Amino acid sequence: MKRTYRIILAVLTLVLALSLVLAGCSSQENGAVYVVSIAQTDGSGEESEFTVTYSDGTTSTFTVKNGKDGEDGAVSAADLYEEYKEIYGEDLTYEQFLEKYLTVSVPEDNSATIAKALLSCVRVYTEFTTTTLSGGWGGMQQTKGVSVSTGAGVVYQMDEDYTYFVTNYHVVYNENANADNGSNIARKIAVYAYGSQTSPYNSGEKGSDGYDVIEYGSDAILCDYVGGAASLDIAILRADTDDVLNVNEDMCAVTLADGYSVGETAIAVGNPEDEGMSVTEGIVSADSEYITLSVDGTSRQYRSMRIDTALYEGNSGGGVFNEDGELIGLANAGDGSDQNVNYAIPVSIVKGGADNIIYNSRNGGTSGVTRPTLGVTVSIASSKYVYDEETASGKITETLEVSAVTEGSIAEKMGLAVGDEVLAFVINGTEHEIDRSFQIGDLLLTLRAGDKISFKIRQSGQDTETSEYEILSSDLVSVE
Structure with a gap:
């Protein structure tokens, strides 16, 4: 389905080198259809055409006249803001419009x-x-x-x-x-x-x-x-x-x-x-x-x-x-x-x-390098790829479970047990989310004598935190 609106504006020179792309949503509540993007799709002749893409896959277009008699025109973000408000009725300030939707593509x-x-x-x-x-x-x-x-x-x-x-x-x-x-x-x-x-x-x-x-x-x-x-x-x-x-x-x-x-x-x-x-x-x-x-x-x-x-x-x-x-x-x-x-x-x-x-x-x-040995082995229970639309990037995330705890180790003293799901490593009150198996080892390099550590875990279906442990000088061993 394609819906067409025709809007005539008096504007100055159309700058083709600037592509105004707006991405986001006007309303995502209760499953309502929302705006995914607005992009310039044609800038030839006397008018510029902009295409709006909605979350349900449908599109609409509106055209903007490029200045008086189609000469010396420029489509500004302010023009798009005014027409966007008129068509879709969303109550937001110009600053909110820019912050929420505007991306400028440059070489x-x-x-x-x-x-x-x-x-x-x-x-x-x-x-x-x-x-x-x-x-x-x-x-x-x-x-x-x-x-x-x-x-x-x-x-x-x-x-x-x-x-x-x-x-x-x-x-x-x-x-x-x-x-x-x-x-x-x-x-x-x-x-x-x-x-x-x-x-x-x-x-x-x-x-x-x-x-x-x-x-x-x-x-x-x-x-x-x-x-x-x-x-x-x-x-x-x-x-x-x-x-x-x-x-x-x-x-x-x-x-x-x-x-x-x-x-x-x-x-x-x-x-x-x-x-x-x-x-x-x-x-x-x-x-x-x-x-x-x-x-x-x-x-x-x-x-x-x-x-x-x-x-x-x-x-x-x-x-x-x-x-x-x-x-x-x-x-x-x-x-x-x-x-x-x-x-x-x-x-x-x-x-x-x-x-x-x-x-x-x-x-x-x-x-050299020193770090403590916790005495815990974690295994990957599951993993998947997660894409973040906000950052336009993705990463693999893993669910990690404790598979072994050494007797008398720091991990045992903290209360870690086989089957615990590891959620975060807490160092001196700062919580570090753990969603890859290698992250614990990387964080061990940051530990010094006197640091206090604990783990956020899911134990028997309940989210909880282990006992806190203070790193001793004797816990630190040299890394070859």
Whole structure:
């Protein structure tokens, strides 16, 4: 069914570049038919046509004359507001009309987003001393030398004294580093801001230790290793803020996204093949999956988000950003056989791990990550995809049930029992909804000694809350 109204208005020039799309509902009570959208469907000639779509699938149209004699016309939002009120009789102010219905579509251009994000991006170089073996049946020969690896990173946090960078653990770790290196962590670390043209080079001279001297140049920002965790593939570096701002006074900490969705823009900034900082763009292909990596010689499972953004060697540790320039992840792995299958550490793990490392370096006297073990196993009872029309995005939601509780554990002390449905994790009074199995593990990274925790659960059909438990220092264990 199609209903047609004809309304004549005197208006100024029709601006075809602006598409006024109104989405929402005028009345959704008692099953009444309501307006789903109003969109300009024709702007040729002397008139503009607008089509109204209703919740029952029917449509109506109205036309607006484009100015006097059809010349020099412009359809304004105010015009649409007046005609909307006249036709549908809804009592709402102009401001309410705009807030409730108006969306302006503009051309997508990520150049400004990328330009801002680059102020938080750096190239990372790590120096190790290594021993290599060569030779054959005639005998083996040991050769000592210096190895320089490359990756990328982002400015995570800045204060008056120090600037903290986050990168991948495997960028600062080398399992082949020899005893002269002191450990498997790089003996020297330098980062370069976007726009810096220098890179490390061999000076041709030998140091007092007998190894080649690597020069880093005046643009290098020398960093200390603060701490990291191989099982998260996250490491934190620290430099003097004065040194950072002397290179570029506009450098700033990255803005973290609250989360991300499948289909969302994924912009990667890195140092591929040590050819300098570059930008590639794609989308988030999967919000969470587990991949097997060997970061420090030990194979582990890593929770990752999959992206189809192109990544290359040297992208490791570089930021992955959304279309607003917010960090949604840290590039850390790729499928060498398929450039459309690459992986990044989700922002919740980046934030939880980075904050944990920085906190422990200041307060805990450790260079790594700590978290408590609750002693509870949760299983997915059911899952489904939920679409949110308001945000125009969707996500998978899971129903989680307790499947095992360890005797004497924190979970048992809190009162969790097999069969309980987990609804939320409460930390210091703040309720965190739990609708994915991985969220509890991510939140454990945020816990410190003295924090008070409990769970909102559905137990025997009744919604309730467990006993509160205060985290002790002895509850916190180091994460490899």
